[in-house]
Amino acid sequence: MMHFLATYGTQLLSKTGQHLLISAAALGLGVIVAVPLGILLTRMKHGANLVMSLAGVLQTIPAMALLAMMIPIFGIGSTPAIVALFIYSLLPILRNTYLGMQGVSPTVRDAAKGMGMTWWQMMTQAEIPLAAPVIMSGIRLSATYVIAWATLASYIGAGGLGDFIFNGLNLYRSDLILGGSIPVILLALLVDYLLGKVERAVMPKPLR
Amino acid sequence: MLLSMEHLRKEYPNGKIAVDDFNLEVDRGEFIAFIGTSGSGKTTTMRMINRMLNQTSGTIKINGKDISKMDPVKLRRSIGYVIQNTGLMPHMTIQENIEMVPKLLGWSKEKREEQAHKMIALAQLPDEMLQRYPGELSGGQQQRIGVVRALAADQELILMDEPFGALDPITRESLQDLVKHLQRDLGKTFIFVTHDMDEALNLSTKVVIMSQGKQVQVDTPENILRHPANEFVTNLIGEERLIRAQPNILTVSQIMLTNPAAITPDKTLEDAIEQMHERRVDTLLVTDKDNVLQGFVDLDDINRIADAHTPVSRFTQDRVFYVKANALIGDTVDRILKKGVKNVPVVDEDKHLVGIVTRTALVDIVYDALHGAPDANEKPASPINADIHAAATREGGEMPQ
Numbered sequence A: 001m002m003h004f005l006a007t008y009g010t011q012l013l014s015k016t017g018q019h020l021l022i023s024a025a026a027l028g029l030g031v032i033v034a035v036p037l038g039i040l041l042t043r044m045k046h047g048a049n050l051v052m053s054l055a056g057v058l059q060t061i062p063a064m065a066l067l068a069m070m071i072p073i074f075g076i077g078s079t080p081a082i083v084a085l086f087i088y089s090l091l092p093i094l095r096n097t098y099l100g101m102q103g104v105s106p107t108v109r110d111a112a113k114g115m116g117m118t119w120w121q122m123m124t125q126a127e128i129p130l131a132a133p134v135i136m137s138g139i140r141l142s143a144t145y146v147i148a149w150a151t152l153a154s155y156i157g158a159g160g161l162g163d164f165i166f167n168g169l170n171l172y173r174s175d176l177i178l179g180g181s182i183p184v185i186l187l188a189l190l191v192d193y194l195l196g197k198v199e200r201a202v203m204p205k206p207l208r
Numbered sequence B: 001m002l003l004s005m006e007h008l009r010k011e012y013p014n015g016k017i018a019v020d021d022f023n024l025e026v027d028r029g030e031f032i033a034f035i036g037t038s039g040s041g042k043t044t045t046m047r048m049i050n051r052m053l054n055q056t057s058g059t060i061k062i063n064g065k066d067i068s069k070m071d072p073v074k075l076r077r078s079i080g081y082v083i084q085n086t087g088l089m090p091h092m093t094i095q096e097n098i099e100m101v102p103k104l105l106g107w108s109k110e111k112r113e114e115q116a117h118k119m120i121a122l123a124q125l126p127d128e129m130l131q132r133y134p135g136e137l138s139g140g141q142q143q144r145i146g147v148v149r150a151l152a153a154d155q156e157l158i159l160m161d162e163p164f165g166a167l168d169p170i171t172r173e174s175l176q177d178l179v180k181h182l183q184r185d186l187g188k189t190f191i192f193v194t195h196d197m198d199e200a201l202n203l204s205t206k207v208v209i210m211s212q213g214k215q216v217q218v219d220t221p222e223n224i225l226r227h228p229a230n231e232f233v234t235n236l237i238g239e240e241r242l243i244r245a246q247p248n249i250l251t252v253s254q255i256m257l258t259n260p261a262a263i264t265p266d267k268t269l270e271d272a273i274e275q276m277h278e279r280r281v282d283t284l285l286v287t288d289k290d291n292v293l294q295g296f297v298d299l300d301d302i303n304r305i306a307d308a309h310t311p312v313s314r315f316t317q318d319r320v321f322y323v324k325a326n327a328l329i330g331d332t333v334d335r336i337l338k339k340g341v342k343n344v345p346v347v348d349e350d351k352h353l354v355g356i357v358t359r360t361a362l363v364d365i366v367y368d369a370l371h372g373a374p375d376a377n378e379k380p381a382s383p384i385n386a387d388i389h390a391a392a393t394r395e396g397g398e399m400p401q
């Protein structure tokens, strides 16, 4: 253990950094796209189911295959990895945003509008705050997925903790495999814990 | 004219015609009550006023301006609105809820805070409650907040959709007093949906009775009680309430007899006795040749006078108690009953004799109003009630007896 850290310590840090960066970028993109899209879907009578099942289909593509499909388009490196992980992150966020927004009581929406709120004020002051806990739990779920799957990104040269694992597999070195896997697990748990905190923080006080 | 609605019609996308040819003019300071069966289109009509719904056809004008040409957000901020299910924001404190519209209107923080304290007092709830969340209040308390939230921005026109539904009678009454005060003393205009007929009749200056998207009757509470447009309205008001309301809507002329026994002062004692005999009465009213009431003669007084040719004027008592034909029964009944007289002459504005009211007819009405008809469901409860009811529903009706 000490020996492993002494040999690979700096590398471990930089790979963890890469791993986090790729995951964060993918998740960030996912949030930017899926949250507004989810809100938009609640405003459309039709199309919600279509978009949702499309996202569902994307989710079922095997990770390796999806990563491989990115190469002709984006080449190798972190860009195709981020794009692929971003696609994976969409569904949970999209679904939870949609459900969260749908869950806001029509009476509340009605009152907000009746008091004279603009569409934007209704969104930012009434609906999104009320849907925030559900949206956050979608983001949290995506985050764990993305961190786990970011391991595969190493396969197309994006770096990250996956490098240890793939090296370990190639060289039959279980210390490398464990040295890559354990930080991934810890990272996922840590992020999940932190986002859980955030989820509580965004929850309207009386609902906590 | 504050608000006018012309030929309003609302057809929902599913083809349901919720409101059809609705017309109403509302002056500043009026209190309009919408009442009607469930699903009759009250909420739909109300929500077209602040453009929560857009009408299929017809026009709504506020201060002469067509609201379909106004910015709906600005329009809504200018109108107070109590929605049917209270609709407080669960994630905002009571204070934030009350300050919602003032904040949207850009009031300063100090002014908003001051208003919040004023409003919580108006709702008769403790000041500490401002820091609580709606979920921590009872249904009735929430409803009170819903009402004062609509008043917080001090708008001129306030829409209320069943605002007092979940309240106990005491709280309800104090909030009714509050809105009545705002209307009567501060000149605010209310449009108010209710299922409570007493509430509608007591608060409003005009009642709009609706059924299946149509206005069945639009009139003052007095006129609606006096002349229900049809059986639907009668049923909605309730037989019981119609009877109770009689002293306050029936005028003396509606229950009087129209051919009182009267004589002119130049006639003789002989004539008087003959007429008393003929009409089988013991007093005669005395009127001059223009039918102006002068007094009355009593059989007891006549007996003391021997000469059959004495003119009636000699023994006319001129201290006669009479009532005006257009007086409300409720206003005169006490005086009549206290006098202890059997019959009271009825005169018009110029003191011309027009009829006579019997004590029996009065007592019946007062009794029914106090205690309800013997059995309000079984109509007509008594022949007299039936007659009075007939009189109440017919303009200038007389009471046949």
Ligand SMILES: Nc1ncnc2c1ncn2[C@@H]1O[C@H](COP(=O)(O)OP(=O)(O)OP(=O)(O)O)[C@@H](O)[C@H]1O
Binding pocket: B012, B013, B014, B016, B017, B018, B036, B037, B038, B039, B040, B041, B042, B043, B044, B045
């Ligand atoms: N969004 C809608 N789509 C279709 N029909 C509707 C819609 N809203 C209301 N209706 C129908 O229009 C009619 C009038 O409804 P409205 O809510 O105005 O009645 P209301 O008089 O307020 O009834 P209540 O006393 O029960 O509140 C009803 O038959 C109702 O079912």
Ligand SMILES: [Mg+2]
Binding pocket: B042, B043, B044, B084, B161, B193
């Ligand atoms: Mg309604």
